[in-house]
Amino acid sequence: MAGDGRGANLLVADAGIPEAVLRISSNLPDCRREDGTIGVSAGTALDELSRFAADEGLAGLGFASGIPGTVGGGICGNAGAFGSALGDVLDRVEVLTRAGEKKSISRAELDFGYRGSSLPQTGDVVVRAWFRATAGDRAKLVAEREEILAKRREKHPDWRVLPTAGSFFKNLPPETAGGHRRAAGKYLEQAGAKAMREGGAYVFEKHANIVIAGPGATARDVARLTARMAVTVREKFGFELEPEVRFWGQV
Numbered sequence: 001m002a003g004d005g006r007g008a009n010l011l012v013a014d015a016g017i018p019e020a021v022l023r024i025s026s027n028l029p030d031c032r033r034e035d036g037t038i039g040v041s042a043g044t045a046l047d048e049l050s051r052f053a054a055d056e057g058l059a060g061l062g063f064a065s066g067i068p069g070t071v072g073g074g075i076c077g078n079a080g081a082f083g084s085a086l087g088d089v090l091d092r093v094e095v096l097t098r099a100g101e102k103k104s105i106s107r108a109e110l111d112f113g114y115r116g117s118s119l120p121q122t123g124d125v126v127v128r129a130w131f132r133a134t135a136g137d138r139a140k141l142v143a144e145r146e147e148i149l150a151k152r153r154e155k156h157p158d159w160r161v162l163p164t165a166g167s168f169f170k171n172l173p174p175e176t177a178g179g180h181r182r183a184a185g186k187y188l189e190q191a192g193a194k195a196m197r198e199g200g201a202y203v204f205e206k207h208a209n210i211v212i213a214g215p216g217a218t219a220r221d222v223a224r225l226t227a228r229m230a231v232t233v234r235e236k237f238g239f240e241l242e243p244e245v246r247f248w249g250q251v
């Protein structure tokens, strides 16, 4: 069994996958203030959680503004932007284990790292999450959110119009301890990735780390294109790019 959110970070084989997929997704947000935390269902859109926090004057979740997908998918991949990630503000989750039991898991047990957690290994499915909420200035938080959304609109394709999984490869570790991660897009651009395409899949003109599944694109096209992108970076710079997007099935 596999747990799925909105598929915003997945490349699923053209032939499908043999497992049953449990889709944890909801059209209506379900966010509540609960004892100094925000309690939210795993199927709530991450962006709705961020909107709720800003509207309630609660700080810490502005960075998640505009990140597609669900709260559950975001926790699984420790979604983040602008130097913050969900694991920094999560308090605990309630999961359904592979054995079908409900269990509460603390933030520490989720073993968060850059774009990862222990969830893919354990197979636990998040059903509800609680985030630490600190009081902030509502007007400032709403303005910060609008600013982040505007920045994202400038840089990212609208996934409703141009199908994409966002950044395809993970950013690279910092060169010096405590420094910033290095943008994979910068190396891809210098290696000439923006001119690449494979079948219906092509690299977004404004961001060399974003692949668009254009009309008629197959998962195979995306896999071939991204493999070529990784090879050009290896040949030019001598290091391996690691996909952030998860592959499901034999792509």
Ligand SMILES: Cc1cc2nc3c(=O)[nH]c(=O)nc-3n(C[C@H](O)[C@H](O)[C@H](O)COP(=O)(O)OP(=O)(O)OC[C@H]3O[C@@H](n4cnc5c(N)ncnc54)[C@H](O)[C@@H]3O)c2cc1C
Pocket (backbone or CB within 6 Å): 002, 003, 004, 005, 006, 007, 008, 009, 010, 024, 042, 067, 068, 069, 070, 071, 072, 073, 074, 075, 076, 077, 078, 079, 080, 081, 119, 120, 124, 125, 126, 127, 156, 157, 158, 159, 164, 165, 166, 167, 246
């Ligand atoms: C335009 C665009 C921009 C993006 N920008 C960013 C960004 O700035 N930062 C960033 O981090 N990501 C970004 N992404 C990637 C994507 O939004 C995130 O990875 C998101 O968290 C995926 O959520 P999802 O619900 O779609 O998960 P899915 O893609 O459906 O699943 C991803 C993984 O999570 C697991 N999963 C899903 N739901 C659950 C659950 N309830 N319990 C346990 N496991 C679960 C799945 O099994 C899978 O392994 C972007 C994507 C797009 C399309």
